[in-house]
Amino acid sequence: MAKELKNFTKRSDNYSQWYNELVVKADLAEQSAVRGCMVIKPYGYAIWEKMQQTLDGMFKETGVQNAYFPLLIPKSFLCREAEHVEGFAKECAVVTHYRLKNDPDGNGVIVDPAAKLEEELIVRPTSETIIWGTYKNWIHSWRDLPILVNQWANVMRWEMRTRMFLRTAEFLWQEGHCAHATADESQKRTVEMINLYATFAEKYMAMPVIVGVKSETERFAGAINTYTIEALMQDGKALQSGTSHNLGQNFAKAFDVTFVNKENKPELVWANSWGVSTRLMGALIMTHSDDNGLVLPPHLAPIQVVIIPIYKDEEGRKAIAEKVEPLLAELKKKGISVKFDDADNKRPGFKFADYEVKGVPVRLALGQRDLENGTVELMRRDTLEKETVSFDGIANHIENLLEDIQKNLFEKAKKYRDEMTYAVDTYDEFKEQIEKGGFILAHWDGTPETEEKIKNETKATIRCIPLEGDETPGKCMVTGKPSARRVLFARAY
RNA sequence: CGGGGUGUAGCGCAGUUGGUAGCGUGCUACGUUCGGGACGUAGAGGUCGGGCGUUCGAGUCGCCUCACCCCGACCA
16 A cells, blocks of 8 residues: 555544545645635635536526625615624624825834724624615516526625634535525425435435435524535544525514515515535544545546556556557447646556545556557546456447446435434433434424533534435423424534 | 734644754656556755844744634635
């Protein structure tokens, strides 16, 4: 085994450190000089781009269009919706001045005190307020509805503690903001979008998720209901991976957005918002990766197949290149992204290890030996299995293999998730089990007080009230009061 | 903002009772190599985070300061 890999912190030794090292060694991202911020490197961004493109296509199929709203939000906008202020008033970056000037003492530049803004501007932590401030002008009649708009943007939340991809001060995301004429329509859209996220997570990220609704305390500030997809990471902690909020008429009320309905009566607009962020990158990394590095599901891998030639001299390189050329064309024709890495400044062993760390799903190695035998060495990243196969028909073989890897990754993750999901009936069992990680299904009396008590005593939170699964009533494990159904608990990121 | 820790070569680190700076890796050049992170030879690279003090002399001791990391509070 390569020595760099030997130096890799093992998942079992220190999960956080393993994660951080992996992000850097797989060339995904690095800490930036700016506090709490991250530089996403080209390879990491390529994965994000692939996620973006896939999601964007899925959004568009449901009639959503993209738009862009300003980065800066007048402070007064944030004050409009009372609960929203509660949730977001605190950790925000604030623009107070609009000009710099030369320091009279000659130490570079200083903020010009004369350039103080009349009203401070907030760097958006989310865009509901600026968007609803805008929608007010767009919506007059039921004929203007629905408005189905999404924006791809960066947002900033001045987080106390940050972790690359999982929680950074600035992060990339998409936020959809829909306006509807009826409560029913808005609710349907809210659920449609959380289901879309679940499909994306499972089909593309190969990450099984639990779809559910948040408890009152975990709900988005200003929403009447928050839907979530919850995934389980390999260290037994839960990760909220996407949310969809039914905002009722709260924002319409706050920003005075009314329309004339079919009965010619003024009515407040019904709203929902939904989003996923670069946090999905963290989810992807933590769901599949192993002690050898990143493992990417083929559907999201920027490079699905890498071909590494093994040769001694220019003549040998040429012979392999000629052999590989038709295969490259054939794979590309099938829509498979393939890289033929014949760079001669790195040795084959280095490349093997490098692409392994980067999580490329399939690797082919081709040398003199193979040219003579008409074979090729093939390795799949998910199981690290190597086999020597006939070069003829290899393209079809690869095509099937990629699908097999995709399927295998999902099944492996699902198996782990299911094995780590426990139903418990007593609070003592709960306390014991939560230490071991995983999802816990337990009865809860539905009160914020009990939820708070559990959180304080065990650090576990209610991840969601699942939309599916066991719906038999029972008794709250803490208070013994009636419980409508089991809810999902876990310690979370 | 509490509690703990670390600042020495690009990165990771060592540096003893104070005596003038070292290892690994990476980098550059050349040669031999190339089927799992090659090897040899030569070379470049440091205000020891910053300031003040003690001392003949400070990476090392004292005080101050700054930055970053980890554990909490906050959170997608």
